[in-house]
Amino acid sequence: MKDDLQDFMERPKQYENIDGTSEMGMGVMMLSFALVGFLSAILPEGALWRKNGISTFLFLPVVMTPILVFQYWGVKAIKKHITWPRTGYVAFHRSGRSWWKILGVTLAVSAVFGAGTVFVMMLARRFHALNLERAGYLAVLLATYAFFVFRWSREHTWKWLVVIFMALGLLAIALVVPGSIVESFRYVALFVGLVWLGSGVATLFSYVRRTQPPFPETA
Amino acid sequence: MNDQLRAISELDRVIHEPGRLMITALLAAVKECDFRYLLHETEMNKGNLSGHLSRLEEAGYIEIEKTYRGKVPQTVLRLTKAGRAVFDEYRKGLKSAF
Numbered sequence: 001m002k003d004d005l006q007d008f009m010e011r012p013k014q015y016e017n018i019d020g021t022s023e024m025g026m027g028v029m030m031l032s033f034a035l036v037g038f039l040s041a042i043l044p045e046g047a048l049w050r051k052n053g054i055s056t057f058l059f060l061p062v063v064m065t066p067i068l069v070f071q072y073w074g075v076k077a078i079k080k081h082i083t084w085p086r087t088g089y090v091a092f093h094r095s096g097r098s099w100w101k102i103l104g105v106t107l108a109v110s111a112v113f114g115a116g117t118v119f120v121m122m123l124a125r126r127f128h129a130l131n132l133e134r135a136g137y138l139a140v141l142l143a144t145y146a147f148f149v150f151r152w153s154r155e156h157t158w159k160w161l162v163v164i165f166m167a168l169g170l171l172a173i174a175l176v177v178p179g180s181i182v183e184s185f186r187y188v189a190l191f192v193g194l195v196w197l198g199s200g201v202a203t204l205f206s207y208v209r210r211t212q213p214p215f216p217e218t219a
Numbered sequence: 220m221n222d223q224l225r226a227i228s229e230l231d232r233v234i235h236e237p238g239r240l241m242i243t244a245l246l247a248a249v250k251e252c253d254f255r256y257l258l259h260e261t262e263m264n265k266g267n268l269s270g271h272l273s274r275l276e277e278a279g280y281i282e283i284e285k286t287y288r289g290k291v292p293q294t295v296l297r298l299t300k301a302g303r304a305v306f307d308e309y310r311k312g313l314k315s316a317f
Contacts, residue, residue, distance in 0.1 A: 005240075005244055005310065005313075008241065008244050008245070009244050009245070009247060009248040010248070011245065011248070011260060012245060012248045012249045012252070012260075013248070015256075015260075084255075084288070085255075085291070087255065087256065087259040088252060088253050088254070088255035088256025088257070088258070088259050088260075089252060089253040089256060089288070089293070089295075090249050090251075090253075090256050091249065091250045091251050091252070092249055092250055093249070093250045
């Protein structure tokens with residue numbers, strides 16, 4: 001009984017992405033990384049902004065601006081004009097404790113991710129299979145989307161087809177695009193970003209089709 | 220009366236009703252929400268939902284604020300401290316009863 005009640009109490013969290021805004025946010029973030037990758041590639045060799053570290057610092061605004069603009073104005077506009085008038089407004093607790101929880105989870109995930117990367121790199125060096133590194137980070141990108149679908153978007157069964165599509169796409173990039181992880185990352189980020197964004201837009205369209213246009217509220 | 224029966228008999232009757240339990244559980248998971256969201260999540264009709272909300276408000280478990288979003292009327296609902304405490308107790312009672 002407790003589990004059923006707990007499951008029911010999870011529904012507001014799933015409601016957060018009922019309109020696909022979380023997926024679109026991820027898409028915008030990945031596309032920003034792709035933009036930086038392509039900008040770096042077209043800039044002259046030996047230029048200051050192509051040096052590791054400095055380029056990261058210089059391009060930070062290029063990555064952050066679209067993310068912040070979408071999160072602040074884009075999500076707000078979709079919620080205000082589409083979601084809240086159709087299926088209602090929800091505000092979540094933003095207590096200090098939850099921020100500590102987020103920080104803790106982020107640190108734990110980063111630690112696991114870092115340890116996994118080191119492990120894969122050690123394996124790659126030992127067995128001289130450099131593609132193992134690439135396979136590892138592509139698997140992480142795929143697993144992130146699959147976990148998102150499993151945890152927050154289970155009712156959309158079609159998203160499992162998107163998971164398969166993403167897997168095939170990443171496999172194709174791994175086989176076709178030459179070069180190191182850094183060189184191929186812009187193509188990976190572009191593809192993954194477009195998939196996340198497309199999935200979010202499809203979720204929004206599906207939501208608009210399933211729900212009724214706004215009606216006057218009476219309580 | 221054994222502990223299990225006592226735990227069942229001491230469950231809060233206002234919250235225990237399925238419709239009100241759904242409303243309270245949803246409100247416990249959020250800071251606040253509006254009437255339309257509860258309509259969407261609980262799939263009740265407006266009359267039923269209004270009736271349950273009035274009962275919860277009478278018991279002092281929720282706050283109902285009539286406001287406007289632009290020119291559109293909006294009813295914002297949130298759990299009171301007492302409501303949250305009673306709901307937590309209810310969950311503990313339910314756990315110990317079963």
